[in-house]
Amino acid sequence: MKRTPRPPVLLRLVLVMVSALLVFVTPTLAQDPLVLAVRTPLLNLDPTQESSSTMGFAMINVMENLVTTSPDGAYEPMLATSWEVVDDTTWRFHLREGVTFHDGTPFNAEAVVFNLDRMAAPESLHSSNFGWYAGASVVDDLTVDISTNGAYPGILSGLNFYIPFIVSPTAVEVLGDDFNSAPVGTGPYRVVSHEARNLTVVEAVDDYWGGVPAVKRAEFLYVPEDNTRLASYMTGEVDVLTFVESSQIPLLGMRDDTVLVEGPSDLADMLWFNTQKPPLDSATVRQALAYGIDLDLILETVLENTGTRYGVALAPGVWGFDPETMGASPYPYDPERARELLAEAGFSDGFDIEFLIADRPEHARIAEAVQGQLADIGVNVSIRTLDWGTFLSATAAGEHELMVVGTYAFGDADRILPEFESSSIGSRNRSLYSNAEIDALIAQQRNELDADVRRELIKEIVARLTEEAPRLMVRARKQVQAVNASVQGYIHHPAKFDLRNVTIGN
Amino acid sequence: MALFLLRRLLAFIPLLLGMSVVVFLILQILPGDPAAIIGGQFATQEDIAEIREDLGLNRPLPVQYATFLRKLVTFDLGTSYATRRPVAEMISRRYPATISLAFAAMAIALTLGTLAGMIAASTRNSAWDLLTMLASQAGISIPGFWLGLLLIYYFSVQLGWFPTSGLSGPRYYVLPALALSVFSMAFIARMTRASLVETLGLDYIRSARAKGLTHNRVVFKHALRNAFIPVITIAGLSFGYLLGGSVVIEAVFNINGLGRLVVDSILSRDYPVIQVSILVLAVNVAAANLVVDVCYALLDPRLRY
Numbered sequence A: 001m002k003r004t005p006r007p008p009v010l011l012r013l014v015l016v017m018v019s020a021l022l023v024f025v026t027p028t029l030a031q032d033p034l035v036l037a038v039r040t041p042l043l044n045l046d047p048t049q050e051s052s053s054t055m056g057f058a059m060i061n062v063m064e065n066l067v068t069t070s071p072d073g074a075y076e077p078m079l080a081t082s083w084e085v086v087d088d089t090t091w092r093f094h095l096r097e098g099v100t101f102h103d104g105t106p107f108n109a110e111a112v113v114f115n116l117d118r119m120a121a122p123e124s125l126h127s128s129n130f131g132w133y134a135g136a137s138v139v140d141d142l143t144v145d146i147s148t149n150g151a152y153p154g155i156l157s158g159l160n161f162y163i164p165f166i167v168s169p170t171a172v173e174v175l176g177d178d179f180n181s182a183p184v185g186t187g188p189y190r191v192v193s194h195e196a197r198n199l200t201v202v203e204a205v206d207d208y209w210g211g212v213p214a215v216k217r218a219e220f221l222y223v224p225e226d227n228t229r230l231a232s233y234m235t236g237e238v239d240v241l242t243f244v245e246s247s248q249i250p251l252l253g254m255r256d257d258t259v260l261v262e263g264p265s266d267l268a269d270m271l272w273f274n275t276q277k278p279p280l281d282s283a284t285v286r287q288a289l290a291y292g293i294d295l296d297l298i299l300e301t302v303l304e305n306t307g308t309r310y311g312v313a314l315a316p317g318v319w320g321f322d323p324e325t326m327g328a329s330p331y332p333y334d335p336e337r338a339r340e341l342l343a344e345a346g347f348s349d350g351f352d353i354e355f356l357i358a359d360r361p362e363h364a365r366i367a368e369a370v371q372g373q374l375a376d377i378g379v380n381v382s383i384r385t386l387d388w389g390t391f392l393s394a395t396a397a398g399e400h401e402l403m404v405v406g407t408y409a410f411g412d413a414d415r416i417l418p419e420f421e422s423s424s425i426g427s428r429n430r431s432l433y434s435n436a437e438i439d440a441l442i443a444q445q446r447n448e449l450d451a452d453v454r455r456e457l458i459k460e461i462v463a464r465l466t467e468e469a470p471r472l473m474v475r476a477r478k479q480v481q482a483v484n485a486s487v488q489g490y491i492h493h494p495a496k497f498d499l500r501n502v503t504i505g506n
Numbered sequence B: 001m002a003l004f005l006l007r008r009l010l011a012f013i014p015l016l017l018g019m020s021v022v023v024f025l026i027l028q029i030l031p032g033d034p035a036a037i038i039g040g041q042f043a044t045q046e047d048i049a050e051i052r053e054d055l056g057l058n059r060p061l062p063v064q065y066a067t068f069l070r071k072l073v074t075f076d077l078g079t080s081y082a083t084r085r086p087v088a089e090m091i092s093r094r095y096p097a098t099i100s101l102a103f104a105a106m107a108i109a110l111t112l113g114t115l116a117g118m119i120a121a122s123t124r125n126s127a128w129d130l131l132t133m134l135a136s137q138a139g140i141s142i143p144g145f146w147l148g149l150l151l152i153y154y155f156s157v158q159l160g161w162f163p164t165s166g167l168s169g170p171r172y173y174v175l176p177a178l179a180l181s182v183f184s185m186a187f188i189a190r191m192t193r194a195s196l197v198e199t200l201g202l203d204y205i206r207s208a209r210a211k212g213l214t215h216n217r218v219v220f221k222h223a224l225r226n227a228f229i230p231v232i233t234i235a236g237l238s239f240g241y242l243l244g245g246s247v248v249i250e251a252v253f254n255i256n257g258l259g260r261l262v263v264d265s266i267l268s269r270d271y272p273v274i275q276v277s278i279l280v281l282a283v284n285v286a287a288a289n290l291v292v293d294v295c296y297a298l299l300d301p302r303l304r305y
Helices: A007-022 A051-059 A109-118 A155-161 A171-181 A228-233 A244-253 A283-292 A297-299 A335-344 A362-377 A388-396 A411-419 A436-446 A451-470 B002-029 B033-041 B045-055 B063-074 B087-122 B127-141 B144-158 B170-202 B203-208 B215-254 B258-267 B271-299
Strands: A032-039 A065-069 A075-077 A080-087 A090-095 A133-140 A143-148 A189-195 A199-204 A217-222 A258-272 A351-356 A380-384 A404-410 A473-482
Touching: A007 B258, A032 A051, A032 A228, A075 A080, A080 A109, A090 A109, A109 A171, A143 A155, A171 B087, A189 A297, A189 B215, A228 A244, A228 B144, A228 B215, A244 A258, A244 A473, A283 A335, A283 A362, A297 A362, A297 A404, A297 A473, A335 B144, A351 A362, A351 A388, A362 A380, A362 A388, A362 A404, A380 A388, A380 B045, A388 A404, A388 B033, A404 A411, A411 A451, A436 A451, A451 B258, B002 B271, B033 B045, B045 B271, B087 B127, B087 B170, B087 B215, B087 B258, B127 B144, B127 B170, B144 B170, B258 B271
Parallel strands: A032 A217, A351 A380, A351 A404
Antiparallel strands: A065 A075, A080 A090, A090 A143, A133 A143, A189 A199, A199 A217, A258 A404, A258 A473
């Protein structure tokens, strides 16, 4: 005879197990250290081995430069207190007195020479960025002369490198390979532990030359997943979201416990045309596309107004930017004009074109909007998505037709202008743009010491580039950081997570 | 048995060699250049050429592979391109998180899965059965990352019961292990039910019932042992799935484990780290299968190796 089934016995077992799980449920403890979530990982902490700007943003608290910039871009003393021009190719820097590295090594002229040589050496990842550097010599313990290859007015921008690099010469020698995880600088914090791609912990030093910071311990936590980063901020596990994804801004803006700290970032997103692939080799066609893409609308809707648009080359944070001639976007949306220009270039029936993007949600949204708008003027856009690594190689090799990628929006004009030089094709010149006159003008401004003359040269270069439209500015990015209301004094800076004035209170 | 184990362990060697060749070749086919990624967006071609030289990427492929292999047999697992740390150190720091999470998920999947399957089978065609099977169908279909985000939303953000990320205490295991286990749990539940239903229809079960044994005694004492053999197979296979699933779950719960390391390393073309991580995962899957074979022998006395 069949027995009636009796599930409740088993059901009770299930309940016991569920309650066993509940034992683990206890309230979340408040965080003691200041936890900052970063979107890109910290890998190498040795300035000669790292090219990620996030590392520079975080490590400015550990290592410093001779000069720095205020949040609005003006040069300020840091480890150098003053400087003067000796001759066309020599600058003299007077160094701050009484500064020591965290390992006790005194900071002096010798240390400056050591570090400049180290950054410019072939083993350094940045040797090409220090192409301007011809050598340095000790004048006395706290005075150093730096020579440049030709006259180089951009020297302050060069010294305020995006990755701070003045480190203890003793530590470099003593620590060997370990220096990469425990760099020794002069900043307000020292590195306590560093696990690449995960967590970097810093601790305040008690004899920082600029005063002891209030936050004693800070952690830079790598959280790659956008939603998880948001969730860990919302639960209080993270105090500062150093980068808020544009789609998350509305949600965070509604929270009472959150202050959105924002300002211009050091990056601008550009829409690049490959000027060597027909039909984009024609300036008329490029202008037609420029009129046919409503980038203002894209910025307003797709990108949640996270930035401002200027001309094709420079953003306001850049030395050489001229508000009068570069202040507005030169190509307002005008599909009529776009069709006329296309007809003029012999493409009244339009053409097919490929938009190459890196695997990033914002880029995909931009590309889709562009695709829709260009369809109206008869240009068929197909979108191809690659992962970041493949994207870098493919666009350096010029495989793209259209693409979006960020570039600098901060520092000296000479940080940006190489993007239009034919000698940078294959690296920074992602438009593969080649124009002998532009090349000559860029070289000329590079070595022009008279600031007024140099500004005029830059204006001329930008005016010509505007006409040529090798690329368009999608936006000079606004950087938004979400900061828990209990954290005070977190000031926006385009290139720093500056912890010096931060306090945690109620 | 000892001989069998030894033979199986020796078979790991050709398996790993084969794996290493396959992984090495796949990495070569993969587009993108590690040096370009290290140099970053603003690097010049000279910079990138120097990095390639430095990493030894200019050498012919067979030489690169031979070097990798030669180092491997001397237990030198190489140095990461991206972080310049020893690969052995990077992996050994992350391995415990992944393997403990896989075990936690396995424990949840096995207990809840077999329980649900047993309930369903012994109450066949009842509402319980239907409910369990519907739930397990859902469990098989739900993508882990989506479930993970939902769990974070309700239990971390809304209720504040569990932390969203990390793995620094028992509390931290609950959500990720649950999210990771759901697929295997559902699969095990269905397999347990199917196998148990089949076993309960066999003659010896009728004999047991005829003796007047209680329903529970028939199910637990007589049927279960036989019904478990296919379940063990599924559980063993699931273990590989759990290790693979860690790639997604570790990203969602921000766990610093091998899965996230593999993803990050692939994105940055960190060849040495990818190669060794995959080998470590392969060894674990092979070991899980070995455990399954041993379990067969324990469950079924007729099986001898």
